[in-house]
Amino acid sequence: MVQNGKRIYIFDTTLRDGEQSPGVSLNSDEKLAIAQQLARLGVDVIEAGFPIASPGDFSSVSRIAKEVKGPIIAGLARTGEADIKSAYEAVKHAERPRIHTFVATSKIHMTKKLCKTEEEVKEMVAKYVKMAKSLVDDVEFSAEDAFRSEIPFLCEVFTLAIDAGANVINIPDTVGYATPWEFGEFVKAIREGVPNIDKAVISVHCHNDLGLAVANSLAAVRNGAQQVEVAVNGIGERAGNASLEEVVMALYTRRNYLGFSTSINTRELYRTSTMVSRLTGMRVQHNKAIVGKNAFAHEAGIHQDGVIKERTTYEIMNPEMVGISSNKLVLGKHSGRHAFKLQLEKLGFNLNEEILEKIFNEFKALADRKSEILDEDLITLVDNEMFADSEQVYELNHMRVTLGTNITATSTIGMLVQGKPVEEAACADGPIEASYAAINKIVKLPARLESYNINAVTHGKDAQGEVVVRVAIDGKTFMGRGLSVDIIESSVRAYINALNKIVRAQPELLQERQ
Ligand code: KIV
Numbered sequence: 347m348v349q350n351g352k353r354i355y356i357f358d359t360t361l362r363d364g365e366q367s368p369g370v371s372l373n374s375d376e377k378l379a380i381a382q383q384l385a386r387l388g389v390d391v392i393e394a395g396f397p398i399a400s401p402g403d404f405s406s407v408s409r410i411a412k413e414v415k416g417p418i419i420a421g422l423a424r425t426g427e428a429d430i431k432s433a434y435e436a437v438k439h440a441e442r443p444r445i446h447t448f449v450a451t452s453k454i455h456m457t458k459k460l461c462k463t464e465e466e467v468k469e470m471v472a473k474y475v476k477m478a479k480s481l482v483d484d485v486e487f488s489a490e491d492a493f494r495s496e497i498p499f500l501c502e503v504f505t506l507a508i509d510a511g512a513n514v515i516n517i518p519d520t521v522g523y524a525t526p527w528e529f530g531e532f533v534k535a536i537r538e539g540v541p542n543i544d545k546a547v548i549s550v551h552c553h554n555d556l557g558l559a560v561a562n563s564l565a566a567v568r569n570g571a572q573q574v575e576v577a578v579n580g581i582g583e584r585a586g587n588a589s590l591e592e593v594v595m596a597l598y599t600r601r602n603y604l605g606f607s608t609s610i611n612t613r614e615l616y617r618t619s620t621m622v623s624r625l626t627g628m629r630v631q632h633n634k635a636i637v638g639k640n641a642f643a644h645e646a647g648i649h650q651d652g653v654i655k656e657r658t659t660y661e662i663m664n665p666e667m668v669g670i671s672s673n674k675l676v677l678g679k680h681s682g683r684h685a686f687k688l689q690l691e692k693l694g695f696n697l698n699e700e701i702l703e704k705i706f707n708e709f710k711a712l713a714d715r716k717s718e719i720l721d722e723d724l725i726t727l728v729d730n731e732m733f734a735d736s737e738q739v740y741e742l743n744h745m746r747v748t749l750g751t752n753i754t755a756t757s758t759i760g761m762l763v764q765g766k767p768v769e770e771a772a773c774a775d776g777p778i779e780a781s782y783a784a785i786n787k788i789v790k791l792p793a794r795l796e797s798y799n800i801n802a803v804t805h806g807k808d809a810q811g812e813v814v815v816r817v818a819i820d821g822k823t824f825m826g827r828g829l830s831v832d833i834i835e836s837s838v839r840a841y842i843n844a845l846n847k848i849v850r851a852q853p854e855l856l857q858e859r860q
């Protein structure tokens with residue numbers, strides 16, 4: 347989007363801090379798809395992960411670095427040799443690689459967590475920023491828990507980091523404790539207290555524990571921050587990070603007052619939000635600013651009347667601006683390939699013929715069960731195809747459920763386990779519980795259902811029900827999604843989807859059961 351005003355860099359941490367949200371675990375294909383969408387959205391930096399955290403993290407960061415073109419690709423590293431080398435190995439193939447290294451600088455973190463003195467922390471900063479700089483040109487240094495650190499010490503640390511080669515210095519409010527006025531003053535004090543600050547970009551990273559992350563980020567920008575670290579839908583540790591779409595739309599909508607611009611293509615915001623929500627299983631609350639279901643809905647008669655007469659009476663932003671289309675084309679069972687392909691293209695999907703053919707067949711099957719196929723239905727069909735388990739250990743073959751009032755529900759589930767048909771039945775108080783019990787008899791995994799959520803994908807009585815479950819095993823949680831016009835079937839599919847993720851991540855569980 348072409349805008350005037352001082353440019354603010356958008357650093358997206360959905361795949362790193364966002365992925366640290368409780369219960370979120372994305373596989374490599376999902377991370378790559380999100381990274382590609384972030385590139386389409388126009389973010390300046392994608393923090394792709396924390397490479398030393400696990401081999402899976404390392405390989406997803408490295409895949410994103412190799413395949414995603416446009417944004418800077420950053421990998422996170424603590425101030426230590428192994429972390430920095432691993433981050434370098436993961437990002438080195440990117441067009442523009444960045445190492446993002448950090449150490450805590452608040453008294454409480456230094457004494458209680460790191461068990462280091464101020465001098466030791468300063469030595470670490472100088473040594474490891476220099477090491478990172480010897481490997482890549484672009485180095486960001488973060489002072490973890492900066493907002494609860496002593497300003498004079500923080501200024502010394504940032505001065506050292508910049509001298510050692512950091513071209514971005516980041517000021518996190520790690521625990522989301524700041525208020526906007528204070529945070530603005532804090533950023534200003536650092537800008538004025540670091541003598542070599544003109545050699546670096548000032549960045550901020552605000553957590554949302556008090557619901558102030560976006561306000562704090564804006565206050566920082568007004569006081570000299572040029573980079574804002576954000577996550578799509580505001581996901582992240584605990585209450586999350588500053589929400590990308592809120593920061594971007596506040597900067598855009600109030601550009602005349604604030605005087606800043608970003609490189610974000612705002613028309614991709616809704617699609618990005620929907621994709622992240624689907625793949626992480628983290629629902630967006632209906633009244634969430636910018637991308638919530640109700641963000642542009644006018645319920646009160648007086649509001650509806652005003653909007654019909656003149657949209658701007660009650661709307662400060664236009665839904666099309668964020669990619670919410672008012673013209674939701676409806677397809678049905680008589681729609682042909684051409685209309686289908688055209689609508690997918692309008693939604694931003696340019697799929698190859700093979701995938702298109704598969705999705706078209708799914709579309710026809712769905713159209714037999716549902717009279718109107720809306721945009722959301724199409725998006726879910728594409729998602730299902732793109733993120734289908736390529737090697738499914740467990741597949742649903744058939745199901746038969748009996749239920750009613752005053753009778754015990756019975757479910758018979760037929761599955762293919764590595765291609766071999768198996769059938770089991772179970773009874774319980776409800777049909778979903780009975781179905782899950784039958785599946786458990788088949789898979790024999792010590793899995794525990796942690797949460798279950800159901801949502802209608804579109805409106806209307808024939809809407810598809812999307813079920814998201816979280817299934818825990820050995821202290822780890824796996825998310826599963828299932829979709830159908832029949833909610834018992836979606837529930838079964840969601841559970842099987844999570845079980846497939848479990849055995850893919852821990853194949854030994856399967857061997858133990860053979
Ligand atoms: O919240 C935080 O301090 C972080 C740093 C690693 C930037 O996420």
Ligand code: ZN
Nearest residue numbers: 363520551583
């Ligand atoms: Zn953080």
